[in-house]
Amino acid sequence: MAARRQALALLVSASLAAGTACSAGSGSGARPSSGASLSSTTPPGAGALDRVTWALPMGEPTTLDPAKVGDYSPQTVVANLCDTLLRMAPDFSIGPGLAEKATWADEHNLVLDLRPGVTFWDGTPLTPRDVVYSLRRQTDPNTQGIYGSALAQVTAIEATGPHQVTLRTKAHDEGLFKALVTPFGAVVQETFAAKAGAGYGTPTGGVMCSGPFKLASWKSGDSITITRNDAYWDARLRPKAARVVFRFVTNGNTLTGALLSGEIDGVYELPPGSAAALAKANNGSIHLGPATQNVMLVPGNPQTPAADRRLLDALSLAVDRNALIKNAFGGDATLLKSLTPPPTWAGDPAAAQLNAAYDALPAIAGPDLERARQLVAEVGAPKRPLVTAIPAGDQRDLQIVTFLQAAAKKIGVDIEIRQLQPTEMSSLFYDPSIRNGLDLVVTFGYVAAPDAPSYVADMVDEGALFNWTDYRNPEATRLLDQARTAADPSEAAGAFARAQAAYTPSLPVIYLVAPHERMFMNKRISGAPASFAYMNMPWAAYLGGTAS
Incomplete structure (x- = not known):
C-alpha cells in the first residue's frame, strides 16, 4: 500500500508541462482508419x-x-x-x-x-x-x-x-x-x-468559480461569452484571448459555411461533412486526436422489444461497421468492442494489461445477414417499427441512423427515426419519462474520467443511472467493485478485465465505433x-x- 500511495503522490505532483507531449495512446484504436496519425x-x-x-x-x-x-x-x-x-x-x-x-x-x-x-x-x-x-x-x-x-x-x-x-x-x-x-x-x-x-x-x-475565464454573458438561443481572468493563479495558462464567444450551431451546413467564411474560428467534434469541405478550402487545419468516445445503440427502456439481446445481436450482425466508419466518420474511427475504448486507460500504470484484455475480447462479427435473419426468426420480428432517437439537425447522427435503418430493413426489422430537440435529447439521459416512447437511442457518448470501472458501473450495476433496461449481472458488479477499490494497479486491471469479459456479450447494447477527436x-x-x-x-x- 505504501508503494501505491507514493505512486499517486508522484502522479499528482508531476508538472503539467510534461503532459503536453503528443500521445496517440496504445493498443487498439491508436490510429484512425484513414491512416493519419493522432x-x-x-x-x-x-x-x-x-x-x-x-x-x-x-x-x-x-x-x-x-x-x-x-x-x-x-x-x-x-x-x-x-x-x-x-x-x-x-x-x-x-x-x-x-x-x-x-x-x-x-x-x-x-x-x-x-x-x-x-x-x-x-x-x-x-x-x-x-x-x-x-x-x-x-x-x-x-x-x-x-x-x-x-x-x-x-x-x-x-x-x-x-x-x-x-x-x-x-x-x-x-x-x-x-x-x-x-x-x-x-x-x-x-x-x-x-x-x-x-x-x-x-x-x-450565473456561476462563480476560479478558472482562467469568467462568465460574461449568456444569450439564450444565441451565444455564451467568457472573458479573460487577468488574476488567474496559473501564470502559464493566463489566457491570450481576451474573450471567447460560443455560438450554438447544430446545423451542419450552417457550421460549414461559418467556418469557411471565418465567422467561426474553431470547433471540437467537427462533423465529417464539414471536414470534407474544409479540407478542400485549406483555410485552416483539421486536427485528429485520441478520444475516449463511443457510439452505441442503446435500448430506451426495459419494455421495448429492443431490450432483448438476441434482437440486438441480429441488428449488430446486419451492420457493416467498416462502411459506417468510411461513410459517417470519414474513416476517422475504429471498431468498438465493448463499452470503453482503450484511450480511457492510456495513462494508467497497467495500460498494457488493460490493452491486452481489450484485444482478447471476441472480434466484431458481421455483417452476416443470414445469421441475423435466423436470430430475428428466433426472437420474433417486432410488430411495429423501433422508434430510434437522435438529436434534430445533427447530420452525422442522421447519417448513422439512416445507415442502421437500411441494415435493419434487410433482416425484416423496421426502424422509425425520431429527431429530438437538443435540450430534450440531452435530458433523456437523466429523465426516464422522455425515454418511455423510445425503443433505441443512438448515443454519441464519452468516458469523462480516465476510470473505466466507474464508467461501466453506471451502465451495468443494478439501478445505476444509465442502466435503462434493468440489466443484472452480479458477477460483473462484484468485479467492478473490486477494480474500483483495489490499491494495486495490476489487481485492479485484472478485476476489470474479468468484469469486461462478463458483461460485454450480455449487456443490451450494440457497440458500433470509437471515433477519434x-x-x-x-x-x-x-x-x-x-x-x-x-x-x-x-x-x-x-x-x-x-x-x-
Missing part, C-alpha cells in the same frame, strides 16, 4: 487575441452548474470557467489543479493539499470550506447533481487544515481520485451558489489541445494567435 496537441499559439468565436455543434448548454454538467456543450464551456481539484493533461494523464497534491494517507483517507493564494473571480479567496461545500452539494437533492455516485465510498468530507481537505472513505476508491479531474471535482464559491439556489448555472443565475482551427489561431482531454482541462487558455 496527436494530443497542436502548435502553440503565441499572439494575443481580442476575440475567438467557437462553435458548439451539439447545441446550447442546458446548464453551466458543474454538478449537473454531463454533456458535450456544457462541459466544453465549463472546463474553462470552473477549475477542478485535479486536472487532466492532453495525453489523459492526471496532474495538479486546485489541489497541489492528492494522497491516500491510508485506505480510508484521501488528503487534498490545496493550492494557497487562489481566488474566485470576485477576488475572494478559495477556502477549504468552498471545497467541502462543492463536494457535499453533489448529493444534495436540491442540487439534482449527476455525480453523486462518485461519493459512494465517502463517509465524511472535512476541512483538516487551512489549506487541506480530507475525504474519509469506507475503502480505497480509485474512482473517487480520478473523478476529481471531471466536473465532479470543480470548486464553486459557497456564498454565491447558496444564494443562487436552483438558479445556479442558468442564464440568469476531430477539431478545426482556422489559420489565425492555434494551441488548443487536439485530444478529447479538452473536456477536462481549460483548453481555451491554450489558444493564441499565429503569425499568418
Whole structure:
C-alpha cells in the first residue's frame, strides 16, 4: 500500500508541462482508419487575441452548474470557467489543479493539499470550506447533481487544515481520485451558489468559480461569452484571448459555411461533412486526436422489444461497421468492442494489461445477414417499427441512423427515426419519462474520467443511472467493485478485465465505433489541445494567435 500511495503522490505532483507531449495512446484504436496519425496537441499559439468565436455543434448548454454538467456543450464551456481539484493533461494523464497534491494517507483517507493564494473571480479567496461545500452539494437533492455516485465510498468530507481537505472513505476508491479531474471535482464559491439556489448555472443565475475565464454573458438561443481572468493563479495558462464567444450551431451546413467564411474560428467534434469541405478550402487545419468516445445503440427502456439481446445481436450482425466508419466518420474511427475504448486507460500504470484484455475480447462479427435473419426468426420480428432517437439537425447522427435503418430493413426489422430537440435529447439521459416512447437511442457518448470501472458501473450495476433496461449481472458488479477499490494497479486491471469479459456479450447494447477527436482551427489561431482531454482541462487558455 505504501508503494501505491507514493505512486499517486508522484502522479499528482508531476508538472503539467510534461503532459503536453503528443500521445496517440496504445493498443487498439491508436490510429484512425484513414491512416493519419493522432496527436494530443497542436502548435502553440503565441499572439494575443481580442476575440475567438467557437462553435458548439451539439447545441446550447442546458446548464453551466458543474454538478449537473454531463454533456458535450456544457462541459466544453465549463472546463474553462470552473477549475477542478485535479486536472487532466492532453495525453489523459492526471496532474495538479486546485489541489497541489492528492494522497491516500491510508485506505480510508484521501488528503487534498490545496493550492494557497487562489481566488474566485470576485477576488475572494478559495477556502477549504468552498471545497467541502462543492463536494457535499453533489448529493444534495436540491442540487439534482449527476455525480453523486462518485461519493459512494465517502463517509465524511472535512476541512483538516487551512489549506487541506480530507475525504474519509469506507475503502480505497480509485474512482473517487480520478473523478476529481471531471466536473465532479470543480470548486464553486459557497456564498454565491447558496444564494443562487436552483438558479445556479442558468442564464440568469450565473456561476462563480476560479478558472482562467469568467462568465460574461449568456444569450439564450444565441451565444455564451467568457472573458479573460487577468488574476488567474496559473501564470502559464493566463489566457491570450481576451474573450471567447460560443455560438450554438447544430446545423451542419450552417457550421460549414461559418467556418469557411471565418465567422467561426474553431470547433471540437467537427462533423465529417464539414471536414470534407474544409479540407478542400485549406483555410485552416483539421486536427485528429485520441478520444475516449463511443457510439452505441442503446435500448430506451426495459419494455421495448429492443431490450432483448438476441434482437440486438441480429441488428449488430446486419451492420457493416467498416462502411459506417468510411461513410459517417470519414474513416476517422475504429471498431468498438465493448463499452470503453482503450484511450480511457492510456495513462494508467497497467495500460498494457488493460490493452491486452481489450484485444482478447471476441472480434466484431458481421455483417452476416443470414445469421441475423435466423436470430430475428428466433426472437420474433417486432410488430411495429423501433422508434430510434437522435438529436434534430445533427447530420452525422442522421447519417448513422439512416445507415442502421437500411441494415435493419434487410433482416425484416423496421426502424422509425425520431429527431429530438437538443435540450430534450440531452435530458433523456437523466429523465426516464422522455425515454418511455423510445425503443433505441443512438448515443454519441464519452468516458469523462480516465476510470473505466466507474464508467461501466453506471451502465451495468443494478439501478445505476444509465442502466435503462434493468440489466443484472452480479458477477460483473462484484468485479467492478473490486477494480474500483483495489490499491494495486495490476489487481485492479485484472478485476476489470474479468468484469469486461462478463458483461460485454450480455449487456443490451450494440457497440458500433470509437471515433477519434476531430477539431478545426482556422489559420489565425492555434494551441488548443487536439485530444478529447479538452473536456477536462481549460483548453481555451491554450489558444493564441499565429503569425499568418
